Amino acid sequence: MARIVFEKSDAIALVAEVFRELGYEGASMSEITARTKLSKGSLYHFFPGGKEQMAAEIMAHIDAWFATEMFGPLEKEAPRAAIARMWETTDSYFRSGRRVCLIGAFALDETRDRFPAAIRGYFHRWIDALAGALTRTGLPGAAAKALAEEAVIGIQGALTLARALGDDTIFGRTLARLKRTLEAASG
């Protein structure tokens, strides 16, 4: 019997792409096994809790990635440089809008009610980290918070519209506009 050995982190990344493309309800176990080439045995070995555990660990994995790559720098490094890097990281993470935000998609249907804390936490931390960096550029707290919220809203909306229209130029154009808006406000 042929046997391929996977690491759990590989399994998380592979299954994440299936949830990202199909949504939580749309990602059936048979689609997951077909697309990832992971057998049910492997999947239930890694995730004894089934689909719910898969989704929970995927969100934790995404959250950890953003914490390292974006939230941490926004909180600790030179604010203008960290914000500049945020735009690049965002563009590359979402593949210029060809990849949707799994957590944003989960928020739109009843999947939200399965993972309310993870979904809220992800967006709250993004807004707070960006608002903190904007505050350190000298902006008043309220203005920084409003701009951070505007940026995250723009990113999510651009992902929706890019995918709805199948237009690969929308996401980059929106990131550039948001970048200009934040730079105009923070000097």
Next chain:
Amino acid sequence: MARIVFEKSDAIALVAEVFRELGYEGASMSEITARTKLSKGSLYHFFPGGKEQMAAEIMAHIDAWFATEMFGPLEKEAPRAAIARMWETTDSYFRSGRRVCLIGAFALDETRDRFPAAIRGYFHRWIDALAGALTRTGLPGAAAKALAEEAVIGIQGALTLARALGDDTIFGRTLARLKRTLEAASG
């Protein structure tokens, strides 16, 4: 035996709310019958094509509603008044952010691949109608198009974030901001 008679337009509106809350895959026939109180017999009488036909007719219904209430006025009436009304219509249609955009939600998962033309059409018409009204206020075409895209992106992003955070204030705040942005540009 009690008997309730429905019109097809009632059935469309009832089923629409189930799809809106649960998504296309999440809306099982048993959930649809349970929530709408429509029997399977009634549902297959109205929609012989099953779930796919339900979703298609719901999207056509939404599109027709927006055509009458928003796109038409934006295309034909005094542009500033029509745009002002658009903000009110948008706020009330989406119940200040407590109701998600069904077509936006469909765009995010593989449901998009079932209805690509309806999804693209809805967003294209919204952006084009708003851009047309902005052009008639005197804005150059390119600027009008960019602002219209920004507005639709902001609306979709605000719906995602409002639902993700369970925050009822985000949507109204975002509409007010977008309104100010468009007014600043179109005088």
Next chain:
DNA sequence: GTCTATAGAGTGATAGAC
């Protein structure tokens, strides 16, 4: 041999279609 990870048929429940 033991042990863990994988394969995949098999389970009852429930899906959508009619």
Next chain:
DNA sequence: GTCTATCACTCTATAGAC
């Protein structure tokens, strides 16, 4: 309500590392 297909999930067998 009845149908078949498919659902999430379980379980046994076994491959390969030690």
